[in-house]
Amino acid sequence: MRAPRRLTWARAGALWAGLSATWFAGCPTGTGPAEPEPVAEPEPSAEPEPAPDDFHDPLSTPEEPTVLLSNFTPAETCGNCHVEQHAQWRHSTHAYAMVDPVFRALVHERQVAFAGAQDQFCTQCHSTIGTRGGEVVDNFSFDNLGPVALDGVTCEACHKVTEVVRPYNAGHQLEQYSPMRGPLADPYPSEFHASVETDLLGTAPFCGSCHDVIEVSGLTLERPYAEFKESPRGLDGGRCLDCHMPTYDGPAAKDQPARTGLRDHSFIGVDTPLGDNFFATPDDKAAHRARVEALLTDVCSLSLQTADTVSQGTVIDLFATVKNEIDAHNLPTGTTFIRQMWLEVIATDDTGQVLFETGTLDANGDLRDFWSELDKYGDNDLVSYSSRLIDLLGTPVLFPWDATEHQSTSLSPLYERTSTLFIPTAEAAPGLVTISVRVLFRSHPPYLLRALALDEYLDELVVHELASAETEVLVTAAP
Ligand code: HEC
Ligand code: HEC
Ligand code: HEC
Ligand code: HEC
Ligand code: HEC
Structure with missing residues (x-):
């Protein structure tokens, strides 16, 4: 959970x-x-x-x-x-x-x-x-x-x-x-x-x-x-x-x-x-x-915890802990409702088959959440550290003046949060499952630039990797 x-x-x-x-x-x-x-x-x-x-x-x-x-x-x-x-x-x-x-x-x-x-x-x-x-x-x-x-x-x-x-x-x-x-x-x-x-x-x-x-x-x-x-x-x-x-x-x-x-x-x-x-x-x-880039170096740390071995068909519990290493303000801070900071997790089995992914982008370069035009709500596991503006009905809105609530998941100074993700192994080939995790950040989401008819700047958006880690879990054949 x-x-x-x-x-x-x-x-x-x-x-x-x-x-x-x-x-x-x-x-x-x-x-x-x-x-x-x-x-x-x-x-x-x-x-x-x-x-x-x-x-x-x-x-x-x-x-x-x-x-x-x-x-x-x-x-x-x-x-x-x-x-x-x-x-x-x-x-x-x-x-x-x-x-x-x-x-x-x-x-x-x-x-x-x-x-x-x-x-x-x-x-x-x-x-x-x-x-x-x-x-x-x-x-x-x-x-x-x-x-x-x-x-x-x-x-x-x-x-x-x-x-x-x-x-x-x-x-x-x-x-x-x-x-x-x-x-x-x-x-x-x-x-x-x-x-x-x-x-x-x-x-x-x-x-x-x-x-x-x-x-x-x-x-x-x-x-x-x-x-x-x-x-x-x-x-x-x-x-x-x-x-x-x-x-x-x-x-x-x-x-x-x-x-x-x-x-x-x-x-x-x-x-x-x-x-x-x-x-x-x-x-x-x-x-x-x-x-x-230099300012964004070492702003957070990432650590992973899993079981060493699971049997095929059970779920790998991945605990991913992200800590804000800044002692002065949140990560992210400021216009957190424009900035995007999130966790990317990709799990692949021995044959290279992707078993699980979250925090990956659609063909427009957007996260696969409410704002995706191609895969709306396609990523139910998405872990975000930014904030969102919502209206009275709880629907996300683009403009601050339409919002009645501002919900933030940004990390307080020196605060760490552990997120648990469940990686299914029913389809996994017996052998090592590799789990790659990255904390990613960008200044603007593509959907915002498109909504404002600023498509000409889309190519300038840079996804910064704030931290990364990898772990392996041995999946044994089901008894
Ligand atoms: C003709 C040259 C000149 C111009 C034009 C100029 N300054 Fe200065 N300013 C100076 C000098 C000389 C000092 C003192 C530097 C020192 O002591 O090392 C100074 C000092 C300052 C200081 C420091 C004051 C303090 O006590 O800490 C500030 C702030 C400043 N200027 C701002 C401005 C601003 C803003 C403008 C434009 C509106 C401006 N200056 C235009 C020459 C100029
Ligand atoms: C210990 C160093 C440190 C101090 C002190 C600090 N900051 Fe920052 N600040 C950072 C780092 C690192 C980032 C980039 C990561 C981030 O966005 O949190 C940043 C980012 C920012 C941003 C851009 C955030 C965004 O995502 O748009 C603003 C604005 C900002 N700081 C304002 C301030 C203000 C105002 C203060 C004082 C009240 C302050 N900072 C004190 C380190 C610091
Ligand atoms: C109280 C002062 C204040 C007001 C009022 C304000 N801003 Fe800002 N704005 C800031 C500060 C400070 C930042 C830098 C924060 C950061 O980068 O995280 C900023 C950053 C931004 C950015 C991000 C810049 C970028 O391109 O990355 C945008 C866009 C923006 N403001 C638009 C607006 C709009 C639109 C309004 C009116 C609805 C507004 N601001 C009202 C102070 C203000
Ligand atoms: C966002 C606010 C801000 C803006 C804009 C700004 N300054 Fe400053 N300036 C500061 C601060 C803060 C200091 C350092 C104060 C301290 O150390 O207590 C400073 C220091 C200075 C000094 C003292 C010597 C130094 O460089 O440290 C000068 C001269 C100066 N500024 C000139 C300028 C000039 C000229 C501009 C425009 C080109 C400018 N400032 C724009 C906030 C600003
Ligand atoms: C008069 C208003 C004003 C004051 C005073 C001011 N700022 Fe800003 N600051 C802004 C606005 C507005 C922006 C964003 C502009 C934009 O990108 O559109 C900004 C941007 C920034 C950014 C870059 C944020 C980013 O995302 O890249 C930093 C860092 C910052 N300010 C630090 C400071 C610090 C430190 C001080 C005090 C010495 C200060 N500012 C004082 C209005 C102000």
């Missing part, structure tokens, strides 16, 4: 009114381990909560602009002096956030679904400046956005943040007249801007202010910061930077003396931007992909 632990993040009907109360109720207050982060959690506000049908949030999706776009500078200008930071950033997914074809296609679907009335929702994090600066209006078109909005999560979207108000849904203050805020205690003077030292950007709640995502319905979509806060590393004072911004030495700006401990702005995750336009050269794209 296979019983993956099902974690339900949020339920139907949790409206904004109940939302902050629920969120904060989950935070330990006083009795738990001391908060390692210098940024205090905000207290639940005594202000009346916005009515559930009032989509606009004064902080992150204001009805009227709260900043002037002319007070912000395109990243390219910063790159005149911050050559390295710009070169790293411009191939990061932070720079990709507003040009990502998957993002654009989903925003289009949402525009259709809400007749444009919630257009600031998706852009509140993907382009905080464009959203607060009034360029993203109801029924906006990407074609009409200026360079700063199209820069997405650009330099000043981080370096002009003065305060974290809530660790989700773009919950930070963006100060248009702010000097550049950064980690340097004694910055050399710059003719372009004043500088101010701050610890804020290095803290996990700052990253969480965009990385934890809650739908307008109240459904939690992404929660790496919430996971991190309760993880061994989070409780030990660790930071997102430990892994996502490795250090290097060099000048922090052109013609300045070198410094130690600069932070790499490539923000490597699991995703390599699609298409040929984003990267300057194909080599840059290959280099990005190689860094994703």
